[in-house]
Amino acid sequence: MTIMIKIVLACLAIFAGIFAVKFLLFPAVYFIFNMQSGQLKVVEQFTTLMFIGLGYYLYVKYYEKRRPDELTFRASHLFYGAVSGAALISVTSLLLFYLGYYEVVSFQGLEGIPIVGSTILVAAMLEEFLFRGVLFRVIEAHVGTLFSLSFVATLFGLLHLFNENTTVVTAFSVTLLGVFWGGIYVLTRNIWVVGLNHAAWNFSIFSTGIPLSGNEDWRAVAPFESIYNGPLLLTGGEFGPEDSIINIIVLLISVVVIFYFAQKIRLLSALAKIPRRLSWKRRFR
Structure with missing residues (x-):
């Protein structure tokens, strides 16, 4: 209660x-x-x-x-949070452009960036305040980090199934994204850092003219007009690059790296609060 x-x-x-x-x-x-x-x-x-x-x-x-230490502004941390978010999804997007599965058709101008960019920022920050700042943090304080991380990430993935153009891959890919952003919060304990990572991730997808989490509406005002073709599992299809197998592999590697460092600097001490039947704490000693 x-x-x-x-x-x-x-x-x-x-x-x-x-x-x-x-x-x-x-x-x-x-x-x-x-x-x-x-x-x-x-x-x-x-x-x-x-x-x-x-x-x-x-x-x-x-x-x-x-x-509220999680609201502390540290300029360097905010910068790295935003840059890493943009860079990580760009690994998938740029590789698909290079391989020809994504193709730029034309440059449409920058007029749509202020409104769409600010909307993306607010939406991403709101999700992080709710999912990581509230749900994850409150549940973690009572039952531990791994259980809270798993529960909130799963909820995050399931709720995104209400987006348009979802596939069977979406539930897994977006849940993995939830684990990834939860992991960033575990490492930084800063909502602004994970929120800017999330926003930069979304803005990078929008700017290429490829669907963002199933959203086709913003493609008309994206800086670039792009098309996609090829296997659904590779391109992500109408949901966008988040459903690409390339992105899933990149995220899996990133999650492993995040929790390796989380283990090294002992930020998973809250595991001691998990009931014995759920506890993995021996693995992190």
């Missing part, structure tokens, strides 16, 4: 921030200025992100009564 109360209150705090921006603050702004420009939409997205962080901060400070 304590777990559920914490999760519900944390989610309410986060969504209260979103509600305040989307239904109170910016409707008033649009009414006063009698306009809905692209620039204002971008400002709205960044304001939404600020209020998401504020809601989480207030929950941690006044309900959990502790300092």
Whole structure:
């Protein structure tokens, strides 16, 4: 019951921030200025992100009564988080472009980047606040790291099956992504780092003009117009490169590396809280 109360209150705090921006603050702004420009939409997205962080901060400070260290800004860590996210998915995408399974048709311009880019950033950060900042962290505190990681990653994968153009591969590939981002949070204990990794990953896919997690809508405003052809297991098909077997292999290697370092620096001490029948702690001594 304590777990559920914490999760519900944390989610309410986060969504209260979103509600305040989307239904109170910016409707008033649009009414006063009698306009809905692209620039204002971008400002709205960044304001939404600020209020998401504020809601989480207030929950941690006044309900959990502790300092929210997971919200600490470290410029170098944020930079590495974003660059590594973009670089990792680019291994798959660039290889598929090189092999001819993805092909650039034309350059469409940069006009769509501000609105779509800010939307991608807010969506990725919101998912990380909810899945890693709330669900993973709260469950981990009660039952341990590996159980929490497995449960939240599985839930993350299952919920993405509601996206368009999913296949039998999607549940596994997105669950593996959940393990990957959960692992980054375990290593860094910083929501901004894992959120920027997630956002940079998604933005890299969008910018190439290839479907992003089954979403075809943004391809029309992507900087590049691209097409894909070839075996579904190789290209990822209409879901995008996340379903590619190349990406799955890259993620598996990355997860192994992450948990190797997690073991080395003893960040899995919370395993001691797992019931004996679930515990793997001897493997990490």
